Amino acid sequence: MEYYSKQISNLIGELSNLPGIGSKSAQRLAFYLLNRPKEEVDRLASVLTEARQNVHYCKECYTLTDQEICPICANEKRDRKKIMVVEDTRDLAAYEKTGKYEGLYHVLHGAISPMQGIGPGDIKLKELLQRLQKEDVDEVIIATNSSLEGETTAMYISKLIKPTGIKVSRIASGVPVGGDLENIDEVTLLRALEGRTEL
Amino acid sequence: MEYYSKQISNLIGELSNLPGIGSKSAQRLAFYLLNRPKEEVDRLASVLTEARQNVHYCKECYTLTDQEICPICANEKRDRKKIMVVEDTRDLAAYEKTGKYEGLYHVLHGAISPMQGIGPGDIKLKELLQRLQKEDVDEVIIATNSSLEGETTAMYISKLIKPTGIKVSRIASGVPVGGDLENIDEVTLLRALEGRTEL
Numbered sequence: 001m002e003y004y005s006k007q008i009s010n011l012i013g014e015l016s017n018l019p020g021i022g023s024k025s026a027q028r029l030a031f032y033l034l035n036r037p038k039e040e041v042d043r044l045a046s047v048l049t050e051a052r053q054n055v056h057y058c059k060e061c062y063t064l065t066d067q068e069i070c071p072i073c074a075n076e077k078r079d080r081k082k083i084m085v086v087e088d089t090r091d092l093a094a095y096e097k098t099g100k101y102e103g104l105y106h107v108l109h110g111a112i113s114p115m116q117g118i119g120p121g122d123i124k125l126k127e128l129l130q131r132l133q134k135e136d137v138d139e140v141i142i143a144t145n146s147s148l149e150g151e152t153t154a155m156y157i158s159k160l161i162k163p164t165g166i167k168v169s170r171i172a173s174g175v176p177v178g179g180d181l182e183n184i185d186e187v188t189l190l191r192a193l194e195g196r197t198e199l
Numbered sequence: 200m201e202y203y204s205k206q207i208s209n210l211i212g213e214l215s216n217l218p219g220i221g222s223k224s225a226q227r228l229a230f231y232l233l234n235r236p237k238e239e240v241d242r243l244a245s246v247l248t249e250a251r252q253n254v255h256y257c258k259e260c261y262t263l264t265d266q267e268i269c270p271i272c273a274n275e276k277r278d279r280k281k282i283m284v285v286e287d288t289r290d291l292a293a294y295e296k297t298g299k300y301e302g303l304y305h306v307l308h309g310a311i312s313p314m315q316g317i318g319p320g321d322i323k324l325k326e327l328l329q330r331l332q333k334e335d336v337d338e339v340i341i342a343t344n345s346s347l348e349g350e351t352t353a354m355y356i357s358k359l360i361k362p363t364g365i366k367v368s369r370i371a372s373g374v375p376v377g378g379d380l381e382n383i384d385e386v387t388l389l390r391a392l393e394g395r396t397e398l
Contacts, residue, residue: 005269005270014243029217031263047210048243051229052241054206064230093203
């Protein structure tokens with residue numbers, strides 16, 4: 001890095017701290033940016049600062065939003081009796097893209113992972129239970145990832161909620177649509193078998 | 200993108216304009232940044248703005264630098280009689296990393312490419328010729344890339360400089376050190392054969 005003058009090295013250093021950006025990509029990005037018009041780079045910098053400044057958790061579902069209440073929680077047409085629990089805002093967006101889910105969400109911001117020292121107190125779980133006490137909810141749909149952490153979290157939440165009498169469900173695991181059986185791992189194949197439905 | 204609130208969408212949009220960053224990576228980066236401490240994001244934004252503001256071409260060799268004259272041109276220990284011509288600042292850094300080249304550089308900021316409409320007037324070639332007139336240079340080492348554009352540029356520069364009597368050389372093409380012959384393309388193998396030296 002001593003081959004570049006200080007401000008260039010600093011820029012490369014900052015960029016290479018970003019996830020998935022190695023030293024080569026950071027250099028490529030830095031020189032790309034140094035060659036762009038000044039206004040364009042200033043705009044990127046200000047969008048970055050403003051987003052970090054103004055984006056926070058929705059007071060109700062804890063998704064990331066720049067408003068006090070996110071557009072989904074604020075939408076009166078949504079079915080307020082269903083809450084889908086997801087690990088993060090990107091998972092919420094994935095379900096929103098289907099356009100078929102009409103209920104609300106709850107974003108945990110992580111999953112329980114004893115290996116990484118993340119316990120139930122480190123995710124927005126207490127906040128979910130508080131919501132369920134205050135609001136009239138029929139069903140909690142657990143849509144955490146199909147990983148060890150996601151499954152652990154799903155089991156944990158299900159055990160906490162079941163005694164309250166609220167219905168708890170889990171999205172199905174199985175062969176992805178269009179998936180070729182020979183390329184699918186054994187655990188998924190067994191899950192698909194266990195979860196088979198009568199035709 | 201309509202699944203995210205406006206400032207988040209803007210951030211994802213800005214990030215996905217960067218080269219090599221697709222829509223998925225832009226989302227991953229955006230949420231990573233939104234979850235980092237505010238000071239860290241502000242620092243990235245200000246390093247970006249400042250670098251773009253203050254980095255410009257070195258008055259002598261046209262590399263990118265935040266000083267008037269870059270550290271290499273300002274270094275009195277460098278051999279001022281040799282100039283290595285490279286396409287961009289990253290290529291200069293690649294040779295500096297070897298620690299073995301003691302001469303100066305000249306950065307073209309591109310290569311002649313009729314396909315992309317880049318002619319001799321679009322790169323810092325006139326500036327190279329002006330340098331050669333003003334300064335006492337023994338040898339110009341052409342280290343443009345070994346691509347079609349790099350070779351075209353090398354030939355063009357060589358034809359311009361030869362009549363002045365200054366020695367013009369081209370870095371060698373051949374099999375990379377540690378390279379396995381069976382994995383090397385035919386053009387490189389032929390170049391390596393043509394450029395063979397007696398042992």
